[in-house]
Amino acid sequence: MLALQKTRPGAGVEFRVLDEPAPPPAGEVLIRVHCAGICGTDLHIAEWTPGYEAMESAMPVTLGHELSGHIEKVGPDLDESLIGTRVTVRPSITCGQCAACLADDDDNCTGRKGIGIGRNGAFAALVSVPHANCHKLPDSLAMDVAALTEPMTVCAEAVATAEIRACQTVLVIGPGFIGQGIAVLAREKGARVVVVGRDDEPRLAALRTIGFEHLIDTRDTTLEQAVAPLAPFDAIIEAAGVPALVNATLPFLKKRGLFTIVGIHPRPAEIDLTRLVRMHQQIRGSYRAPAENWDDVIAFLDAHQEMMRALISHRLPLGDALLGFKAAHDRTASKVILQIEGQP
Numbered sequence: 001m002l003a004l005q006k007t008r009p010g011a012g013v014e015f016r017v018l019d020e021p022a023p024p025p026a027g028e029v030l031i032r033v034h035c036a037g038i039c040g041t042d043l044h045i046a047e048w049t050p051g052y053e054a055m056e057s058a059m060p061v062t063l064g065h066e067l068s069g070h071i072e073k074v075g076p077d078l079d080e081s082l083i084g085t086r087v088t089v090r091p092s093i094t095c096g097q098c099a100a101c102l103a104d105d106d107d108n109c110t111g112r113k114g115i116g117i118g119r120n121g122a123f124a125a126l127v128s129v130p131h132a133n134c135h136k137l138p139d140s141l142a143m144d145v146a147a148l149t150e151p152m153t154v155c156a157e158a159v160a161t162a163e164i165r166a167c168q169t170v171l172v173i174g175p176g177f178i179g180q181g182i183a184v185l186a187r188e189k190g191a192r193v194v195v196v197g198r199d200d201e202p203r204l205a206a207l208r209t210i211g212f213e214h215l216i217d218t219r220d221t222t223l224e225q226a227v228a229p230l231a232p233f234d235a236i237i238e239a240a241g242v243p244a245l246v247n248a249t250l251p252f253l254k255k256r257g258l259f260t261i262v263g264i265h266p267r268p269a270e271i272d273l274t275r276l277v278r279m280h281q282q283i284r285g286s287y288r289a290p291a292e293n294w295d296d297v298i299a300f301l302d303a304h305q306e307m308m309r310a311l312i313s314h315r316l317p318l319g320d321a322l323l324g325f326k327a328a329h330d331r332t333a334s335k336v337i338l339q340i341e342g343q344p
């Protein structure tokens with residue numbers, strides 16, 4: 001089978017032809033992948049930006065951690081009635097052995113392994129995953145939208161961390177898929193949402209098609225000029241990964257407002273802390289959602305398939321994945337979905 005792999009520490013990814021995986025071991029299932037999303041993490045790994053050095057021990061490793069598919073084979077201890085079940089997969093596997101795992105504190109596991117990062121992922125026709133990481137899909141939820149589950153759990157966690165409520169005005173920085181998903185879920189909470197990007201017309205246009213009005217591209221203006229007329233904000237959620245934008249937008253946050261960071265930043269940010277103190281503001285980080293929130297996100301996707309599908313800008317066969325990486329890198333893509341089932 002064809003697989004898109006990271007084979008060495010350094011820039012680049014590589015197509016390789018692999019044997020089909022062995023039958024799954026105990027506790028695992030073999031998934032026939034239908035759809036797999038390309039995400040910012042995959043771009044970072046492809047470009048080999050700092051922070052992924054730990055992957056080296058897993059190479060060569062198949063990328064892809066946002067997937068939908070069906071169970072094709074089960075491990076020897078699992079019931080064969082699972083075969084055929086349509087699922088999406090939580091990519092983060094806890095170790096089950098560290099002090100946190102033994103204390104039932106999954107969130108603090110120190111031995112996590114990511115599917116598509118630390119072990120083979122979904123940019124291939126078949127992938128073996130722990131059955132415990134599978135979430136069953138409703139029959140009505142299409143596989144393309146189901147592949148959005150993992151990034152949407154990140155968005156749901158951000159909106160929860162930011163404590164978004166009805167009637168608030170929220171600034172979302174960065175209209176990539178995470179920013180888009182945050183905008184969708186904040187609007188769902190009843191908030192008035194403003195999204196700002198730079199040279200981001202295709203991605204802002206995707207939001208326009210699903211009814212967002214307060215969309216700003218700072219290409220022809222300054223961030224300050226663009227945002228000031230809509231300020232102050234009850235909450236700001238940063239999903240661009242540009243450190244300077246934190247301090248640049250803090251002046252537009254209300255007193256006691258929450259500033260939530262979701263972007264992965266290549267450098268530390270400089271922040272005017274005295275101003276933060278006097279304004280009684282909080283800065284919070286938000287990352288992975290707990291497993292128990294996944295089924296709520298699946299239900300949301302099931303109920304809003306058409307809207308969510310509008311955020312999928314590119315659908316490509318696995319063999320064209322590098323075109324998808326390029327579109328995501330150039331920010332012409334909202335979400336790139338690889339349609340994998342049926343590939344040789």
Ligand SMILES: [Zn+2]
Nearest residue numbers: 039041066151
């Ligand atoms: Zn991702």
Ligand SMILES: [Zn+2]
Nearest residue numbers: 095098101109
């Ligand atoms: Zn652990």
